[in-house]
Amino acid sequence: MPQTYSLHVHSVSGIKWRKKWPIPPNLEVTIDVDDIRMAETHRKRDFVPMWNSLLPLSAAGSTSVIGLHLVRHHTVGKTNICAKGEIEIHVPIPLKSVGKDLEPTPGLALVVRLARIGSDEAVKIAVTDAAENSEKLGSGTSSDIQKVADFAAQNSDSNTVSSLGDLLQSLTSSLDVVIKIGGVIAKIHPFAELAYNVLTSVYQAVKKQRKMDQAIIQLVQAMVDVYSFTKDVKLLSEIERIKDIVDAIVQETAKCALFIREYTGHGFAVRMVSQIISEDAQTIQELMGAFVKHKQSLDWALGIHVAVVVDDTRHIAQLSLKVAKDTQATAQRLEQLEILKNLNPVKMNSNQDGCLLGTRRDILSLIITELTKPFALDSQNIFWLYGVAGAGKSAIATSIRQTFNTLGLLGASLFFTRSNEASNPASVIPTLAYCLAESNTHIGSEICLAMRQHLHIVDAPIEDQFQRLLAEPLDRAKDHIHGPIIIILDALDECGDPESRRRLISLISNRFTGLPLLRILITSRPDLDIAAAFRDQSSIVKTPLDITKPSSLEDVHRYIDAEMIDVRQMHFSWNLGPTWPGKEKIDVLSTFAAGLFIWASTATKYLRKAHDPNDALDHLLRKGSDLDRLYAVALQSTEFWEDKTFAEQAQACLAAVVLGKVPMSDTTINALLGLDTKHSSAPVFFKLGCVLQWAPGKFA
Numbered sequence: 001m002p003q004t005y006s007l008h009v010h011s012v013s014g015i016k017w018r019k020k021w022p023i024p025p026n027l028e029v030t031i032d033v034d035d036i037r038m039a040e041t042h043r044k045r046d047f048v049p050m051w052n053s054l055l056p057l058s059a060a061g062s063t064s065v066i067g068l069h070l071v072r073h074h075t076v077g078k079t080n081i082c083a084k085g086e087i088e089i090h091v092p093i094p095l096k097s098v099g100k101d102l103e104p105t106p107g108l109a110l111v112v113r114l115a116r117i118g119s120d121e122a123v124k125i126a127v128t129d130a131a132e133n134s135e136k137l138g139s140g141t142s143s144d145i146q147k148v149a150d151f152a153a154q155n156s157d158s159n160t161v162s163s164l165g166d167l168l169q170s171l172t173s174s175l176d177v178v179i180k181i182g183g184v185i186a187k188i189h190p191f192a193e194l195a196y197n198v199l200t201s202v203y204q205a206v207k208k209q210r211k212m213d214q215a216i217i218q219l220v221q222a223m224v225d226v227y228s229f230t231k232d233v234k235l236l237s238e239i240e241r242i243k244d245i246v247d248a249i250v251q252e253t254a255k256c257a258l259f260i261r262e263y264t265g266h267g268f269a270v271r272m273v274s275q276i277i278s279e280d281a282q283t284i285q286e287l288m289g290a291f292v293k294h295k296q297s298l299d300w301a302l303g304i305h306v307a308v309v310v311d312d313t314r315h316i317a318q319l320s321l322k323v324a325k326d327t328q329a330t331a332q333r334l335e336q337l338e339i340l341k342n343l344n345p346v347k348m349n350s351n352q353d354g355c356l357l358g359t360r361r362d363i364l365s366l367i368i369t370e371l372t373k374p375f376a377l378d379s380q381n382i383f384w385l386y387g388v389a390g391a392g393k394s395a396i397a398t399s400i401r402q403t404f405n406t407l408g409l410l411g412a413s414l415f416f417t418r419s420n421e422a423s424n425p426a427s428v429i430p431t432l433a434y435c436l437a438e439s440n441t442h443i444g445s446e447i448c449l450a451m452r453q454h455l456h457i458v459d460a461p462i463e464d465q466f467q468r469l470l471a472e473p474l475d476r477a478k479d480h481i482h483g484p485i486i487i488i489l490d491a492l493d494e495c496g497d498p499e500s501r502r503r504l505i506s507l508i509s510n511r512f513t514g515l516p517l518l519r520i521l522i523t524s525r526p527d528l529d530i531a532a533a534f535r536d537q538s539s540i541v542k543t544p545l546d547i548t549k550p551s552s553l554e555d556v557h558r559y560i561d562a563e564m565i566d567v568r569q570m571h572f573s574w575n576l577g578p579t580w581p582g583k584e585k586i587d588v589l590s591t592f593a594a595g596l597f598i599w600a601s602t603a604t605k606y607l608r609k610a611h612d613p614n615d616a617l618d619h620l621l622r623k624g625s626d627l628d629r630l631y632a633v634a635l636q637s638t639e640f641w642e643d644k645t646f647a648e649q650a651q652a653c654l655a656a657v658v659l660g661k662v663p664m665s666d667t668t669i670n671a672l673l674g675l676d677t678k679h680s681s682a683p684v685f686f687k688l689g690c691v692l693q694w695a696p697g698k699f700a
């Protein structure tokens, strides 16, 4: 009977390369039992690799020989065996070097642990190993942390880093570790990714730049210090426990990364390195202070208690100077706000939650990247996210709002709702001006100046308001501000109607694109007037929120799963059990939802409110949830029903879509309904974008 073993390949010790490699060679260990390949470790790029892999083995008899090879992979696909050894049950296993890669050294040894285990255990290890290798591994497993810990351990080479380039490189490698853990802790992921991308671009830009400001080097050093925990495997494995602190650190890092990019002249505003804004020194001090505090909280949380000596006298002197400055600034600010009230801004806040953590990762990441892209690389400053009713656009806009609010980059966010009278196109420019002025004193001063110079600007035509309250003040303020400033306009289709918003839409598509400093996220259903105005604008990034994408379907599934926790809690008296209603029924509900969040949220709300959750669930599984009302409102929002030809054609087209057993393209529907090119279905589908996900030639 074959005997099973677990082989723990830890690392290789005493390695001495003959050649100086520019980057570490790509190494793996292969394991043969009686000359048959049984397992191999992951490839590692490191001068002194550590694998920490647990591998299952089975050997036919007690006399089997386990052969181990240390293999170097060439970039062109060739391999070299650099060292080999055979297992004798003592640790470490001596190796002898072969070929020309290694110096023959007596201490060369592979550190492994071989244990005799039962076959069940061997199967378990094999499954875990396979899962670790799979890209599709879900988040939340401790093996992810271990993998990351391995990675960090290899990167712990603590050469003294002296230049900004080296510091940035060290920082991005730490962030890379944090991003990988982001698979486990969804909360910190978007900020870590943003910080990583921005710092990488700064690194690419500054690595050739010789002269660098000492203050910025110290700031990056402070960040590197905070991240030292990522280089210690033991500390890193605590990350789940200290995730809130890490979350705060990563947010601060993203903020700081954006600042550094602007400061070093590689960012949003095209600026010379020498052209430094007067508040920069203070911003650097504040950011440094924040990182020192984070380091202290982290050290306390990790049990590393370091005595902190504070120079009290200097601290108090600085503090009193700041208080004096602050009092003066507060008086000016109050005066500004008094003037700004004349803009009669309206409240258009988001009244819903953002995305469930872990959902919409791709699109959130894409939007964050687009909105923070340096100006020089791309001059597109509007991102339009469009999709059918209930696809989840507002939830995404809310999450983006939270992200940029945390980063201190939010200028204004208007969430339009049909039922709110304030969602009026005439209020948009004055409200935007008010919010921008509130978010930044420099912009505030310029807008106040404009209001003093143009006393009746609030009653002026919208185009004049745009020019005086936005275009000119932003242009005057731009040299005092590090961009970007983010503006969010959610559900633009719910701002007035196509007629009342005509001039606003034209301003957005023709004039907003030229505004300095701003990056604008617009979400809406693809209503005809909006789609027509945006379609040929090259300054607008147009992205559909596709409900049929596998990631959308997975996100809705994840949402239903999470909502069931609430449903179970609500109905505690029914003793539903910890996994109610079970995976199979959740799968069926997700299939019904077909990527539509509104379906999932209506269904779970129905379950929460029901008297008997089991009855309600059965009803749902039989009939689906009642979305008629939503679709009635959505369809009525299309203004063309009074046109008899449209109404007749739309009814026929909708019937074809609803009754068709397979999805059909507009061309097929034309053929089916006998429509000629003059009366084709395409214009009808364009007008029904609020309820149908459709593109010319594609399935309806």
Ligand SMILES: Nc1ncnc2c1ncn2[C@@H]1O[C@H](COP(=O)(O)OP(=O)(O)OP(=O)(O)O)[C@@H](O)[C@H]1O
Residues within 6 Å of the ligand: 352, 353, 354, 355, 356, 359, 360, 387, 388, 389, 390, 391, 392, 393, 394, 395, 396, 491, 524, 525, 555, 559, 597, 598, 601
């Ligand atoms: N990623 C998500 N995580 C959690 N809840 C979500 C998510 N996306 C959407 N929802 C919920 O689903 C419902 C519908 O989503 P939302 O209002 O964002 O859709 P929409 O595309 O903006 O719809 P409409 O076009 O009708 O305004 C809301 O209750 C929202 O809170």
